[in-house]
Structures are given as structure tokens and as C-alpha cells.
Amino acid sequence: MAARRRAMAALGAAVAGVLLSGCHVQGTVDVLSTEGASLDLLVSDFTFECVPSSEPLASVRLEPGPDVLGSATCHVSGRMPLSSLGFSDFHASAVGEYWTFDGALNSNRGGWPDDEIEVRFPGDVLESNQGTIRGRSLLLNPARLTSGQIRVVTLNRPGPANWVVAAAAGGVAGIVLTILLASLIRWLNPPRPVLPAPVDAEADAPDPQAPTRDSERPPVDPTGTAPERPVIDHAWFATPGGEPSLAGPAPPVDATASVDHSIWASPEDR
Numbered sequence: 001m002a003a004r005r006r007a008m009a010a011l012g013a014a015v016a017g018v019l020l021s022g023c024h025v026q027g028t029v030d031v032l033s034t035e036g037a038s039l040d041l042l043v044s045d046f047t048f049e050c051v052p053s054s055e056p057l058a059s060v061r062l063e064p065g066p067d068v069l070g071s072a073t074c075h076v077s078g079r080m081p082l083s084s085l086g087f088s089d090f091h092a093s094a095v096g097e098y099w100t101f102d103g104a105l106n107s108n109r110g111g112w113p114d115d116e117i118e119v120r121f122p123g124d125v126l127e128s129n130q131g132t133i134r135g136r137s138l139l140l141n142p143a144r145l146t147s148g149q150i151r152v153v154t155l156n157r158p159g160p161a162n163w164v165v166a167a168a169a170g171g172v173a174g175i176v177l178t179i180l181l182a183s184l185i186r187w188l189n190p191p192r193p194v195l196p197a198p199v200d201a202e203a204d205a206p207d208p209q210a211p212t213r214d215s216e217r218p219p220v221d222p223t224g225t226a227p228e229r230p231v232i233d234h235a236w237f238a239t240p241g242g243e244p245s246l247a248g249p250a251p252p253v254d255a256t257a258s259v260d261h262s263i264w265a266s267p268e269d270r
Contacts, residue, residue, distance in 0.1 A: 023047065025113045030120045031082070031154075034092035034099055041076040041117075042068075050074035086112075086142070094156065098126075101152040105145070112142035123155025 027041035042065050043050075050072075052063050060080050065073035082101070083090040090103040099121070119131075119138045129151050131140040138152060 023113055025115045025117060027076075028118045028120055029085070031099075031122070032079070034094050034101070035081060035083075036079055037082050037085070037119075038079050039076055043074045043076060044068055044071050046074050048074075097123075097156055099123075099152075099154050099156050101150065101154075103150045105148045105150065107148065114141065114143035116141045121152075121154040123157050123159070125152065125154050127151070127153040 023046040024044045025041055027039070030038040030040075032038055039060065050062050050064055052061065060076065060078035063075050063077075065075035067073065082092065083103075086106055087103040088106050090101075092099065092101050094100075116139050119140055121136050121138070124136055125133045125138050128138055129147070129149065130145050131138045136154075136158070
């Protein structure tokens with residue numbers, strides 16, 4: 001166990017040296033718990049000795065990688081504590097479904113690689129004061145950190161937070177309960193059938209005393225002769241004040257008879 005701890009300390013220092021050296025790094029860091037992470041990094045332009053570890057219990061392995069553009073690379077893989085990844089002070093806590101990471105980085109960060117490293121978590125990243133959040137991943141560039149402090153809050157599992165699931169389940173349950181309650185009310189109180197209005201037989205029966213159109217018509221003469229036209233009395237056109245004269249026509253007026261126009265002259269000229 002002592003040999004294993006010494007090997008892990010040596011390899012942890014080597015990985016920290018990778019982050020602090022002026023090399024180029026690409027790859028991923030998978031956070032497995034609040035204490036440890038799994039590394040899969042390919043380092044180029046390195047200045048440390050990249051040799052396989054002779055310790056069989058070593059959790060971090062350094063081995064030569066493929067040449068990239070004529071430059072040798074070193075493949076760093078395995079598991080190591082999060083506190084060994086360039087932190088001078090590191091704290092992690094788990095509360096319910098949330099993981100919180102707080103760390104102070106080493107003060108000497110001038111030679112850190114100017115490359116983007118993807119740090120992946122089991123659940124979505126909810127908050128971070130450094131890097132770019134993309135779902136379950138946090139993209140960090142060690143050379144472009146805005147401060148010496150890192151604070152990250154994530155979920156410890158895939159999927160939404162429990163309160164989101166509970167709220168969605170509560171909404172669905174409320175809808176289903178409302179439908180069931182409405183169905184139960186309709187079943188207990190079925191709608192009454194609409195009956196037709198009662199018919200008043202006496203009101204709708206025809207009145208035998210009432211005249212009909214046939215009774216209003218004049219009777220038809222069975223002999224087929226046309227009825228006589230009624231005599232219309234025009235006496236009301238006569239001039240009132242006397243009986244109509246039965247004498248003959250008035251005698252004609254002599255148009256050649258002289259007419260006395262003196263009535264139109266003034267009294268002095270008469």
C-alpha cells in the first residue's frame with residue numbers, strides 16, 4: 001500500500017506538471033465522484049519523461065502516444081484525485097442530488113497550456129464561474145481562466161433535477177385526477193333527457209263556430225247563370241239642397257244678344 005501511494009503521488013505530480021508546463025493538451029476529464037476523475041489526455045511538446053510506470057497498482061499511466069505532425073505525444077490515462085489537478089486548495093461536497101466543487105488554483109499559472117479541455121460530469125452542469133457550459137460538459141482553457149478560483153455545481157446523475165420531475169409528475173397527475181373526477185360526476189349525475197312540451201288538444205282543435213274560407217265565399221248558383229250586377233246608387237253625387245229637376249234641358253243662349261256692360265263703368269259715366 002505504501003508503494004502504491006508513492007506511485008500515485010509521483011504520477012499525480014507528473015500530471016500536475018503536464019498542466020503547469022508549456023505543452024499542448026487535448027482530451028477529456030471524466031469526473032466520477034466528488035473526489036476522483038478519469039483522465040484521457042494526449043500531450044504534445046512535453047518536457048517531462050513519458051515512460052510507462054513499473055508499478056502494477058498505479059492508477060495513472062503515462063505511455064508514448066502516436067506522432068502528431070512529426071511531434072511525439074504522451075498519452076495520459078487512468079484515475080487520480082481531483083485535488084491533484086493543479087489545485088492548491090480543493091473542497092467538494094454532495095448534498096442530495098447536487099455536487100459542488102470549490103477550488104483555488106496554483107498561483108503559478110503562466111505556463112499552463114492554451115488548449116480547451118472537456119471536463120464531463122455524470123449530470124448537467126448547473127453553475128460554473130469559469131469556462132463554457134454545454135449540458136453535462138464544462139469546457140475549460142487553463143490559460144484563459146478569469147480568476148484563481150473555480151466553483152462548479154452539477155447534478156450527480158443524468159436527467160433533470162428531482163423537483164422538475166416532481167413538478168411534471170404533479171401536473172400530469174392533476175390533469176388525470178381532474179378527468180377522472182369529471183367522469184365520476186357525470187356518471188353519478190347523468191344528464192336528464194329532454195322531453196317534448198305537452199300538447200294542448202283543446203287549444204289546437206279547430207273552432208266549429210269560426211268561419212272558414214269556403215263559408216265566406218258566396219254560394220254558387222246551381223243553374224249556372226251569372227248573377228245580376230247590383231244597382232249602384234249615385235244619388236250622393238247630386239248637389240245638396242233640392243231634388244233633381246225633372247224638366248227638360250235648358251234653352252240655348254243667344255250669343256248675338258246685346259250685353260249691358262254699363263255695370264262695369266264708374267258712377268259719373270253712367
